[in-house]
Amino acid sequence: MGSLTSITLKEIKELVRDPKILFGVVLMPLLLFPVMGSAIQVSQQSVERAIVTSTFAVYTDDSGVVTSTMLDYLKTNRTVSVIQANSLNQALAQFQGMTSSTMIYIPSGFSENVTTGVKGKMIIYGNIKNMNIAETQSTNVVGTLVNIYSYYYSIARIDSLLQAAGEVANPDAIRTPIAIDYQSIIKGNVLNISPDAIISVVMNQSIMLPIMIMVMVMFAIQMAATSIALEKEQKTLETLMTLPVGRLTILGGKLAGSIVIAVAGAISYMIGFSYYMGSAMSFTQLSTVNLGGAGIGIQPVGYVLLGINIFVTLVSALAMAISLAVFADNVRSAQSLTGILIVPIIIPAIILMFSDIDMLPQTFQWILLAIPYTHSILASKAAFMGDYWIVLRSIAYISVFTIVVLYIAAKIFSTERIITARFTSRNLSDLFKKRR
Amino acid sequence: MDAIVASELSKSFGNIEALRGTSFVVKENEIFGLIGPNGAGKTTTLRIVSTLISPTSGKVEVFGHDVVKEPDKVRGILSYLPEEAGAYQYLSGMEYLRFMADFYSHDRAETDRMIENAKEISGLGDRLRDRINGYSKGMKRRLLLARALMMKPKLAILDEPTSGLDVMQAYHVRESIKEYADKMGVTVLVSSHNMLEVEYLCHRVALINEGVVIADGTPAELKARYNAINLEQAFMEATQLG
Numbered sequence: 001m002g003s004l005t006s007i008t009l010k011e012i013k014e015l016v017r018d019p020k021i022l023f024g025v026v027l028m029p030l031l032l033f034p035v036m037g038s039a040i041q042v043s044q045q046s047v048e049r050a051i052v053t054s055t056f057a058v059y060t061d062d063s064g065v066v067t068s069t070m071l072d073y074l075k076t077n078r079t080v081s082v083i084q085a086n087s088l089n090q091a092l093a094q095f096q097g098m099t100s101s102t103m104i105y106i107p108s109g110f111s112e113n114v115t116t117g118v119k120g121k122m123i124i125y126g127n128i129k130n131m132n133i134a135e136t137q138s139t140n141v142v143g144t145l146v147n148i149y150s151y152y153y154s155i156a157r158i159d160s161l162l163q164a165a166g167e168v169a170n171p172d173a174i175r176t177p178i179a180i181d182y183q184s185i186i187k188g189n190v191l192n193i194s195p196d197a198i199i200s201v202v203m204n205q206s207i208m209l210p211i212m213i214m215v216m217v218m219f220a221i222q223m224a225a226t227s228i229a230l231e232k233e234q235k236t237l238e239t240l241m242t243l244p245v246g247r248l249t250i251l252g253g254k255l256a257g258s259i260v261i262a263v264a265g266a267i268s269y270m271i272g273f274s275y276y277m278g279s280a281m282s283f284t285q286l287s288t289v290n291l292g293g294a295g296i297g298i299q300p301v302g303y304v305l306l307g308i309n310i311f312v313t314l315v316s317a318l319a320m321a322i323s324l325a326v327f328a329d330n331v332r333s334a335q336s337l338t339g340i341l342i343v344p345i346i347i348p349a350i351i352l353m354f355s356d357i358d359m360l361p362q363t364f365q366w367i368l369l370a371i372p373y374t375h376s377i378l379a380s381k382a383a384f385m386g387d388y389w390i391v392l393r394s395i396a397y398i399s400v401f402t403i404v405v406l407y408i409a410a411k412i413f414s415t416e417r418i419i420t421a422r423f424t425s426r427n428l429s430d431l432f433k434k435r436r
Numbered sequence: 437m438d439a440i441v442a443s444e445l446s447k448s449f450g451n452i453e454a455l456r457g458t459s460f461v462v463k464e465n466e467i468f469g470l471i472g473p474n475g476a477g478k479t480t481t482l483r484i485v486s487t488l489i490s491p492t493s494g495k496v497e498v499f500g501h502d503v504v505k506e507p508d509k510v511r512g513i514l515s516y517l518p519e520e521a522g523a524y525q526y527l528s529g530m531e532y533l534r535f536m537a538d539f540y541s542h543d544r545a546e547t548d549r550m551i552e553n554a555k556e557i558s559g560l561g562d563r564l565r566d567r568i569n570g571y572s573k574g575m576k577r578r579l580l581l582a583r584a585l586m587m588k589p590k591l592a593i594l595d596e597p598t599s600g601l602d603v604m605q606a607y608h609v610r611e612s613i614k615e616y617a618d619k620m621g622v623t624v625l626v627s628s629h630n631m632l633e634v635e636y637l638c639h640r641v642a643l644i645n646e647g648v649v650i651a652d653g654t655p656a657e658l659k660a661r662y663n664a665i666n667l668e669q670a671f672m673e674a675t676q677l678g
Contacts, residue, residue, distance in 0.1 A: 234523070242516040
């Protein structure tokens with residue numbers, strides 16, 4: 001077995017057998033996210049059940065025909081309790097003692113107004129007792145039922161007016177005379193899909209990639225820092241450095257081992273996260289728009305370029321983490337030190353998840369573009385849109401950065417700094433004293 | 437051929453001078469002890485010989501190879517056991533030995549022979565199948581010593597090999613060093629602040645204090661030179677005179 005393979009396998013064994021890594025990085029996302037998703041699903045189902053079975057109260061000062069037909073319509077859909085009271089205040093007092101969270105109040109003259117062509121106004125009261133979604137949703141359900149009744153009443157009224165006037169027309173077209181059909185043009189293709197629907201799908205799909213890259217890089221940093229710090233903590237580094245094997249081979253083995261575990265962690269995270277999204281978002285109507293025909297979505301060449309982009313991003317993050325972790329004595333201080341690296345990864349990921357870089361102020365754009373991880377995220381969006389030139393540019397930028405960082409890491413590994421460097425509070429105070 | 441020739445070694449860490457012109461010679465197949473109190477410069481000397489750090493000035497040759505100019509050649513013939521060294525706790529003893537042996541040979545039969553040697557030196561038997569995080573301090577030290585000697589290096593560098601061990605464990609480790617160094621024809625450079633241990637173990641010793649070798653010779657020669665009953669007394673006399 002070659003030395004590189006031997007070190008890589010040792011790294012994988014060490015990291016996988018460390019319960020903190022195995023549970024925290026590989027197994028926890030697989031367990032935690034489905035549990036969270038299921039918990040949210042259960043609570044959503046109870047809310048839905050509460051909405052479906054909700055009852056509501058009605059207090060009316062109007063006894064006209066419109067009120068009575070509307071109440072009949074409402075009663076066929078839900079359980080309606082009609083409140084008997086002498087005034088609205090008395091009715092509201094009774095309503096607050098009831099289990100219903102919604103009450104319709106129909107004022108006097110409602111039916112007369114509606115039948116004479118004046119808008120009939122009613123009030124829907126929501127009794128917010130427990131501050132939960134079910135309470136507001138049941139108010140919306142009542143509003144929707146009233147709107148449906150309102151629509152059909154207006155259609156019937158238009159129809160009777162048309163008959164009286166001896167005209168033939170579609171009552172629905174008279175009520176809503178203009179219909180809009182939204183279409184989108186993407187890369188010269190005209191699609192019968194609204195821009196909103198396209199943006200919603202693109203956002204849903206392209207957000208996942210930056211999240212995945214961010215998570216994978218953060219895992220990789222953690223792995224690499226742990227890998228070096230474990231050698232120092234277990235006092236095995238000195239022995240390793242006197243073995244007949246090149247220092248670059250040791251560095252390579254550590255990078256490779258960390259990448260394997262980081263990828264496993266990222267896959268586990270994404271499986272768990274997908275399950276979570278599937279469970280937590282099961283109540284929403286997800287768009288099923290297919291954009292493949294419009295040249296949007298990742299094509300095979302895009303996958304290859306994206307793979308290269310993710311690989312160079314990972315290697316640069318690992319090399320940075322290793323270079324920093326060398327200065328730590330143990331796993332805890334290594335993770336604190338490498339925690340600094342998470343900032344330039346999270347900031348571009350979050351900003352670019354919700355906005356486009358061109359929308360930002362110029363100075364801010366330059367600052368973001370100087371951070372290599374910004375390019376990883378830009379590349380993932382560009383690969384999705386088929387802009388391979390941007391992906392290639394990102395790969396080139398990150399590769400140059402990676403080579404510089406690897407060179408620094410290799411330098412640190414080939415000198416005695418790997419043995420003698422120590423990160424302590426005293427080092428820091430010495431550093432500041434020297435600056436002064 | 438001399439195994440180690442160290443000439444006028446000095447090493448500074450910032451303002452601290454760990455070595456100030458240390459010189460000594462170790463002959464092939466001998467067990468050579470570097471003795472002195474804590475902070476005398478023993479570990480720094482051993483780290484320079486084992487290619488881990490470079491001297492600020494001076495020179496060390498191991499079997500004719502300069503440790504600074506030819507570190508790869510030196511690493512191929514030496515084996516270093518650092519003070520308080522650890523082993524990979526999530527590997528089994530056997531996996532650890534196999535991992536280490538693979539650096540010295542890619543021939544399976546040869547690495548198997550190394551592991552057999554290690555089994556014999558460590559005396560750990562079936563416990564080698566267990567994960568190292570279940571080992572006692574003494575068991576770990578025996579495993580590490582076995583690792584350092586199993587490939588029959590031309591030079592074994594052992595830094596405080598019995599540090600922190602109880603009487604029984606220290607005895608076993610000392611016996612193993614003495615027995616296998618002779619049996620395998622390995623040159624050993626050992627450091628210790630336990631002068632009685634070194635007197636028992638070493639053919640020749642160098643007394644080191646404040647980064648300088650103040651005397652060297654066989655234990656008998658040093659005792660005679662300072663009219664002392666043991667090396668501890670000889671060291672005290674030497675530091676007063678030196």
